[in-house]
Amino acid sequence: MFNFLSKKLRSWQQQNQNINKENKENDNSKKTKENSQAKLSSNLKENLDSIKAILGVCEDLIIREFAFGNKGQISAAIIFIDGMVDRTLINDNIIKPLMYDNRFICEEESLEIKNIDIIKGTILYVGEIEKSTTINDLVESCLSGDTILLIEKAKEALVISSRGWETRGVVDPETETIVRGPREGFTENLRTNTTLLRRKIKSPDFMLEAMKIGRKTNTAISIAYLKGVANPEVIEEAKRRLKRIDTDGILESGYIEGFIEDAPLSIFSTIGNSEKPDTVAGKILEGRVAVLVDGTPFVLTFPMVFIEGFQSAEDYYSRPYYASLVRVIRFIAFAISILAPSSYVAATTFHQELIPTPLLFTVAASSEGTPFPAVVEVLAMGVIFEILREAGIRLPRPVGQAISIVGALVIGESAVSAGLIGGIVVIVIALTAVASFVVPAQTDSGAILRVILVILAGSMGGVGIMVGLIGILIHLASLRSFGTPYLSPLAPLSPFDLKDVFFRVPIWAMLTRPKSIVRQNIQRQKFILKPTPPPEKKDKGGSK
């Protein structure tokens, strides 16, 4: 039956593809007919008309026609989108030099400045200027915030980089708060984000490659990696997958993630994300590839391995012993977050003999008189917790307070005192809830695993939990992220990489980059960097 279904699916996909191809061809042919090949003519008015024809009646399109030269004999126009440009730059560095400075030159020179190269080379005070000849290019760059300068009798136009719009400042990232370490976070502006990274890694090897995705949104993305360290195959594969994307819009890096990940149907994400420049810089230094997307502070990094979720940037800033302890705590918390409810269900429903006798009395007393079986209680409380969490996120801040009071006191306390659920269930769910936020990368997958395990525990007891866990293990072992096994360095085992799994060795002992990710340039620092006291100087006579 599955074969049949998959065959159907495949043929349907193929059909779709064909249709898409035709659509695209149609699109393209239309475009080629209309404008993409259309060159600029030497008539300014004609050019303006054809640009107006494409951009239509956009209210934010501003066309400023003016004339310059010593007698104002050269007519020209600048075109830009209001709000996307830096107005002072346009006024002071484009219009002013043309209109004001040029009045004082003599007639012979004034004839020369009709030449667009001279304007570009000697008059405008702007860092980045390019020439363009097709109308399509002009419209595209205009829409991304550049200013276009058209001049009468010139078959070329100048595209002047003048992007400047309102952005959020570099502030504390909200999702990854830390105690020690840099406080800055990525913003929605791609250029700011690349700058934040570039400021951390000031090396010519640090590469940023630009790409545009999205038929309608034309979203700029940037692939960042360290040349000579990152695996070239991963970079190639990433580019291949990114080029494959053919969709109308990319609004967040989650879209990109959905299009390029290895296991699209898995509940585990095989691509990491972070909002902190130092985290991303650390991953790039380890040989990973990062993808920055315009319009979102979340940067994708890959290849991702499972244990990455348990590592935090702060581990490397604090002292190794405490960092290692916190690592272990995170693993325990993750185990609690997925196993606590199911263990409770299994122990109270199937294996009462496993609970020590004094505890058994307490458990029995608390669940005495409650109307539902343990599975139902746990599942219901789990659902209620998820509802509270969702409500807490979506509601406006002031109302959120009320929700937490209602959630914690009314539902928790009253349900117990009314005898609807046992007190221990509330404790178990609360503990689970707290523990599930310790490992943010696995919070969403953990919520799903929890439900599956509770259902298995309710039907098969401890054996059900074990079956579930082995199933998770099989699934994790079969995952790959850009060629790297998801469970590495545990499976396949690479003993040298265990330095950063259950404990974190001191920084001077982290000699290598992860072997499963990097194939070249594996040593990252010198061998003997352990700080030692200076060798004792031999006493020279007299100096005591």
Next chain:
Amino acid sequence: MKIEKGVISSSQLTFMIIGFLQASNLLLVFSSRIVNHDSWLAILVGLVISIPIALSYAALAKEFSGKTLIQISDIIYGAYLGKMISVSYILIFLLTFSIDLRLFSDFLITYIMPETPIWAILTLLTFLSAWAVRGGIEVIARCSFIIIAMASIIILSTFVFLLSDMEFSNFLPVFDLPLKDFIQGTHINVSLYYLEIIIFLMIMAFVNKTEQVRGSMLWGLILGGVSLLILEVRNVAVLGIVSNILTSPSFNAVRYISVAEVFTRLEMFVVIMLITTVFLKVSIMYYATVLGLAQTLHLRSYLPLVTPIGIITISLCIISGDSSMELLHGGMYIWPVFILPIQLFPVLSLFIVKLRKKSKKLGANEE
């Protein structure tokens, strides 16, 4: 045409062999019924005996690197005789697979879930292994390290926690039994778990460094054997003569653990260890069966065989014995005798290959 694209490392082969042997925890009772408290000696002697045979398996794998047992017998014995031999290998794999699964399900039903029908547990376990088998050898190999790390921690920690309950006088008098019984017990040990690593002749072909196969096989065998030894010593020292009567002495021995009267009832860890290692063992055997069948029939992929073989196995498990006692009798008196010749067959193959090579060399010299 390559049926399996995965590649495993030699260390993963070692882990798989260790896990494979640790799963034989359940089979320890077969020999200890016969040799009583000297079973640790039978395990040790069995290990020593099986090392040279295992080395000859490794030598055969080295001779035909990149070829599985089925392909090797095709090459040595020709198309027709080779096929017959292959079929007997596959039959042995399938039967061992189903009997191990049945024994474990029996254990679960006896100790943990007495009211669950056996087919439910069988289906669940077979489904899990089928899932792993469909993932290929790489997935099974990757699971192996985590499983044996957990199992080894459980074996060692239960040993340490039970030290206070151990009576080493339980081992006395040493070797107070007829030689015939000792040989029988050793035979059971050798053929029921040590030489079952014949199954790895199906897997060694996918190891990336062929020259390391020998070492990893040896280490796997020794470490696996030592963990079985630790288990047996623990059981006999804690339980004494009772350990020969119980169905699962490990389960009962660990019940004695009581650390500060808080950590009690730790037998669930035995179940965790058993369920994971048995899963590993069963997946390896399932994989070997399916792959062997696909290679015998010259299929392009083994995936279409996974589901049918799984269903056949479930039925085989159910009809292989009416009761645990019947299985026990079969395991003690019938199965070892039946299985040993086939386990020794690769040694004969190696002998034939070496002989042929020598005669070729001689012939070349004469010319």
